[in-house]
Amino acid sequence: MTEPATRHLRPRLADGVAVVIGRPNLLIGGIIIGVLVAVALVSLVWTPLPPAKMQIVHKLQPPLAFGLLGTDQFGRDLLSMLMSGAWNSLSIAASAVVVGGFLGTLLGVMSAARRGLFEAVIMRANDVIFAVPPILSAMMLGAFIGTGRFTAIIAIAVFMVPVFARVTASAALQIWSRDYVLAARGAGKGTIRITLEHILPNISNQIIVQATIQLGLAILTEAGLSFLGLGMPPPAPTWGRMLADAQTYLAAAPWLAVLPGLAIALTVLGFNMLGDGLRDLLDPREKRRS
C-alpha cells in the first residue's frame, strides 16, 4: 500500500485527532476546559432559573431535592449560580491574561531587542511588581476605583505582566541569537520588523503555553479576590463568594462549599493539564525528554 506523497506536508484531520488522543493531558484538559467554556457561554442565554432569584421557602435544599444541585441560604438555584459564576470567573481570568499577556509580551520583546539599561530597568521593575501580592494590589485598587469586574481584571493583569515579560524576554533573547535574525538584519530589517516577523512567530508557542497555565492561576486569584469581597459585587454570582457564603452553613449544607470548590479545582486542573499538553505538543525538546 502506498501513502500519498504529500501526506507529511498536509496534515489531515485524522492525524490531528490521533495527536490529541495520544496525549491524555491535552485530551482531558481540553475536554474540561471545553465543557466549562460551553457552560459559561450557555449561562449567558439560559440557566435553569435566574441565578439571583430567591425562593426562601426552598432554602438550603440538598442536591436533587430542589433543582439539580440544590439551593443556598436564600433559596437560589445552585446550578444556575455556578453556571453564571463560570462566565464571571472565565471572562475576568481571560481578560486579565489577555491584558497582562499583551503588556508583558510587549515589555519582554522590547527588552530583548534593546538590551542594556532598558532591559535592566524593565526586569527590576518586574521584580518589584512580582513582589506585591495581587490581593494587596486589588485592595488598593478597590479603595481607589471601587470593586468590580474592572478592578479584578486590572489587579490580576498587573500580576501577570512580569510573568509574561520574563518568559518572552528569555525566549526572545534566544531567537535574537539565531542565524536567521542575523540574516534578516543583513537584509536590512530594523528592530521592529525583526521582532514582528521573526521573534514573535518563533516564541508564540511559549506564549500560548504560558497563557494557558496563567489562565488557571488567574481563575484561582479571581476566586480569592471574590472570596474576600474584592471581586464582582453581589448579586452577580462568583465561585469565590459562593465559597465565602458557604462557610456559615458548612455543617448544615456542605454541598454549598463543595460544589463551587470543585468547580474552581477542576478549572485550574483543566488549564494546567491543557498547558502541559500544549507544551508537549508544541515543544519538540519536551517531547523527547518525556
Next chain:
Amino acid sequence: MSVPLLLVKNLDVTIRLPDGTEMPILDDIAFTLEKGATLGVVGESGSGKSLLALAIMGLLPPVASVTGDILFEGDDLLGKTDEAMCSIRGNRIGMIFQEPMTALNPTMTVGDQIAEGLVWHLGLGWQDARREAVDLLEQVRITDAARRAKTYPHEMSGGQRQRVGIAMALALKPALLIADEPTTALDVTVQAEILDILDDLTREYGMSLILVSHDLGVIARMCERTLVMYAGRRMEEGRTRDVLTTPQDPYTRRLIGSVPKRRPGGEAR
C-alpha cells in the same frame, strides 16, 4: 578614474573584553573592489574573515569598535546611522550566510521570505513579489519552484535552503554580494552546483562578489583576486593566480602546502 565599488582602508576592529581590556580582531585591513570584480577572502578559522564580512555590513556585535574607512560607492559606511544602513543592507549589499539550516525563519514559507524584501525595499505588491520570488527560485535552479515557494524551510534539504538564501540575497540585485562560507556546510556535489549558480548570477547581473572561505579550491575557482588573512592581519593580496602559484608570504605558502594532495605514483600521505 571612477570610484571603486568598495574601498576598505586601515580597518581596525577591537573587541572590549568583560575585564575592560581590548582585544584586536582585525588589524589594518585594506583592499579595493571594482564593480563586477570578485574577491576571495581566505584564512584559517578565527582569522577574522567572517568578522570582516560583518564589519562591511555594519552588523558587528555592540562590544566591537571599528576604526578606519569603508567606502561603498564613495560613501563612508562607518559614519552612517543604523537606519541609513538598513536601506543599504539587502538593497545595495546582499549577504549569504554559512549555515543554510539555521539562516531561514522556520515560521515563514520560503517564497514569502524572498518576496518580503521586494515588498518593503522596492514597494512591490505581495502578488507581484511572490511571482518574482518564484522566478528567483527558478534562477537558483530549484525544480518545481511554484510549489516549493509555498513550503517551509524544514521541508527542504541543506542545498535547497542555501539556494533559497542566495535567491533572497539576489532578490534586490545588490551591487555587492558578500558570501560568508556559502558552501562549507554542504556536501561536495551540492557545493559545485551552488558555486556554479553564484558564478552565473553574479556575472549576469554584474555584481561584485566577496567570497569568504577557508577552501582554497573554492577561491581559485571563483575569484579574480584573493586576500589572505591570518590572525586578523592581511598577509597577502593579489591576483588569485599569482597568490596561489607564486605566494610571496610564508603563511600563504604554508596554507597552500596544507591542502591534502595525492602524490602522483605514490601512496597518499
